[in-house]
Amino acid sequence: MNGLVLYKSRYGATRQYADWIATDLRLPVIDPERIDERLLAASDFLLIGTSVYNGDLLLKTWLRGNTHQLEQKKLFFFIVCAPSPDVSKHGQIIMDNIPGALLRPSTDVFFLPGRWIFSDLSPSDGRALMEKALAEDDPAKKAVLSQDSDAVKKVNIAGVLEAVRSFVP
Numbered sequence: 001m002n003g004l005v006l007y008k009s010r011y012g013a014t015r016q017y018a019d020w021i022a023t024d025l026r027l028p029v030i031d032p033e034r035i036d037e038r039l040l041a042a043s044d045f046l047l048i049g050t051s052v053y054n055g056d057l058l059l060k061t062w063l064r065g066n067t068h069q070l071e072q073k074k075l076f077f078f079i080v081c082a083p084s085p086d087v088s089k090h091g092q093i094i095m096d097n098i099p100g101a102l103l104r105p106s107t108d109v110f111f112l113p114g115r116w117i118f119s120d121l122s123p124s125d126g127r128a129l130m131e132k133a134l135a136e137d138d139p140a141k142k143a144v145l146s147q148d149s150d151a152v153k154k155v156n157i158a159g160v161l162e163a164v165r166s167f168v169p
């Protein structure tokens, strides 16, 4: 069976997870926005990694534009989110970003905790995060939003690896 790891990352958290997953499963890693159509057509299963910004997946538009090519394939999504993920928002992120035709019972979706390092962020992303912190009432959440936070660890990919290994004969 042919599998590919496709991902989009802004500051490297999703890239790190994609590299760990691809190395452990011995799969190629490809930029979905530059992929050769024939390579995509020849694949049986895809691991699609993307981070989320203000509720939107970086690959939201790409998923919409390529739904037809993805429809027949086994899909494993790994969505990289806040370092302390808010599980109550995961369903909404899925519904808002992944086209319904790709949300079949066979589709697996994993949320992996990410990171933010203020000195790496663009001025607008740094400002957006500070604005979220200012608007947050919960003191614990406010503290997390106001400082560097890094929850990217290799152990977090265990569930993804297990799902893929149980699918691939």
Ligand SMILES: Cc1cc2nc3c(=O)[nH]c(=O)nc-3n(C[C@H](O)[C@H](O)[C@H](O)COP(=O)(O)O)c2cc1C
Pocket (backbone or CB within 6 Å): 008, 009, 010, 011, 012, 013, 014, 015, 051, 052, 053, 054, 055, 056, 080, 081, 082, 083, 085, 086, 113, 114, 115, 116, 121, 124, 125, 126, 128, 129
């Ligand atoms: C401006 C900004 C907005 C964000 N918005 C969300 C969000 O809506 N939901 C969420 O779970 N994480 C959010 N995050 C956290 C990112 O998804 C997280 O930092 C992730 O690790 C980024 O991965 P990347 O470096 O691969 O792009 C946001 C981060 C920033 C800097």
